[in-house]
Amino acid sequence: MTAWQVKGWCPGALRPMASGDGLIVRVRPPGGRLSPAQAEAIARAALAHGNGIIDLSARANLQLRGVTEASHGPLIADLRAHGLIDPDIETEQLRNLIVTPFRPASSYIDALTAVLTAALAQMPPLPGKFGFALDCGPRPVLSGASADIRVERAADGQLILRPDGYGLGRVVNDLAQDAVSLAQWFAASGGVTDGRGRMAALIGRGVVPPGCDTAPAQPLPQPLPQPAPGPHAEGVLVALAFGQMRAETLIALAALGHELRPTPWRMLFLAAATQIPAIAELVTDPAEPLLRVTACTGAPGCPQALGQTRTLARSLAALVPAGSVLHVSGCAKGCAHPGPADLTLIASPRGFGLVRGGTASDTPMQTGLSPADLPDLLKAPHAPPL
Template sequence: MLAAMASSPSSPQAMTAARERGDACPGTLRLHAADDGALARVRVPGGVVTAAQAEALAAAARRLGDGDLHLTSRGNVQLRGLRESCGAELAEVLGAAGLLPAPGHERVRNVVASPLSGLDGRGLRDVRPWLVALDRSLCASGEARELSGRFLFALDDGRGDVAGLGADVTVRATAGGGAVLCLGSTGAVLRVSGDEAPRAAVLAAEVFLATVRASGTLVWRVDELSVSADALASEVRRRLSESGIDVDGAAQREPVDTTGPAPGSSGDALSVHVPLGRLSAAQWGELVGVAAASPSSGELRLTPWRGVVVPVPDLDAPRAATALDRLEAVGLVVDPASPWLRVGACVGRPGCAKSRTDVRADATRALVAVGRAPLPVYWSGCERRCGRPRGDLIDAVAAPDGGYRLTAAVRGRDPRTAPLDDPSHFATALAAIAP
């Protein structure tokens, strides 16, 4: 049946990716050689780490790497500046902390989840049970080991925060205890039982793999498939039915809001933003200290927006203010009006050989002007634009001849571009392209 699928793209944005090699995405057991040393990417499903696991990550960064923890746009953690020969020692440390429950699946445990789920009363469902069930089912699937390290699952509690992050398989809670299963960023939406949603998500991923094998084309993401969205949905529906999961018709995609948690206090949680996603040992230590002070929780939730949510049950205003003061004192952002929430950057020099400049330093120099920009700003050291988020933004890309090219990338409008010779002149260049 798979071989008979139509050959039209699975989404308007899809393009067939005739890749010539396997996915080289780094993990914990497969280190990546960067200019500042080896790099390990530790998958943290849903961004959830216990205080003990957080301390193990910090210890590994201090002993084996540059001492910092680098957050990714999927709520994972990267350790940089590692010795090339430290792989076995790193795996032992992380395995002992429970961060490598299934070594054969360690690169495919890419799951984002609503960070405030169950903490602020806004979601339709607490997705933590979904997260546990999905990770367990994913690690139990022999087929799932073939997924690319770029394949992404999203678990949305109904508020629409992670549903707009372009995951390959998204589960979103609906009223009455149900769920919808979304395929790709714009593909079909199927109604399923909330209780069966995590298993349905893994089965959908297995259908994706079978579709890739049948097509004879190497692709990594659902949106890259050359089959039609309807054909893929039909095959997923058939696979779910065979596995005893009812599909209660199709549904429409609901609105999304991908801004992420605002810094400050919200319900039973504290939220902070991490400037450019880089956490020092002191910052990480303060976060762990706040988490450990709540024994009934004792965890951190790393967000896809390079932030951290700390669950603090029965949080009152005085305790929240004291904790936020501690976190702000070490350089974490607790002010929802901070311009840091509107700026991001790739790692740049000296960590990346392909980067033309130190983009993080330039982003910091332009911070005040960025606060007046009508859109978020993302700084990239080259045209690959690693880590750039989805959505409308100001694209600042380092130019081969020095300086940057600023582009206002707004959906539905022609891009407007201007040169930026020096980050201190950001406001002038911005005025030339402001949408």
């Protein structure tokens, strides 16, 4: 039995999740984008009704922290006035859709996003964490992001729908119908148990999806490189340490006047921007050591945490070699980085456990480590187990 709680659903705005510092209210930007006015509205709502701290989630959403039972209603009213709230919890829960941020303004990808969003209403009952990724931009970038059905491109440019965990996809004829049909196949094939389940787990049981015979455009390197902050063809990517910012930072970003696209890398994409903004909290140097560490909220912000995470991760960042990733997790759930990392430290009641090349839920090769032990271990992150 795990020590941490598996909830099987993601928080939303209408169904927030309790945390150590109050309710977490997750805003899912419609179409994967925020106008400057919407971004400013979120920031001002975070100041008025929360503690002013905003997280970027691994599903490209924004989370407002420190909301109370009393302030939740007024918060929702403020966000609804800016078109940021779904009509009901069921609609909100289904809208697990990540869109590639690397797309021109008003592109065909926005049209596909609208088609897929509308199709969600036709989906069969799906698990709370079931999601979609529209990754059909100039280059695939979302293969490492959580999704169950992926819209990608084949080498000849045709759109394909690829079930997560399967190497091939089916050529899209009608995006809405085809996506609904694949989701129906998932449900009918035993993908849902007790309201939970993921596509990759179903595929992993040897169940073969029908009609999937077309490869995506390019084989994806493993582990997937994360896009670097800085200028890109379609705009500028800016990062935030641990994906967290103060509301004032979001207000300053909104004032630049660009559409903001949250990303699953806990960065924000400023569409059509050409200049790197000079805003205090932003990480814009690809060589910044903080980009090599990832850490969840940890104690005291998460009630399940068995130790502090971000202070430790900050203190160790400069020791992590370029190209490596250190994940510090407050418990074995590994929320901040579900996939493998070069080195993972997991808090436990008896110090930190250490996993090399695995995830927070793997069995640690060393346990009972104190923070004082860690710098020496990090100096040789690829060393064989001690």
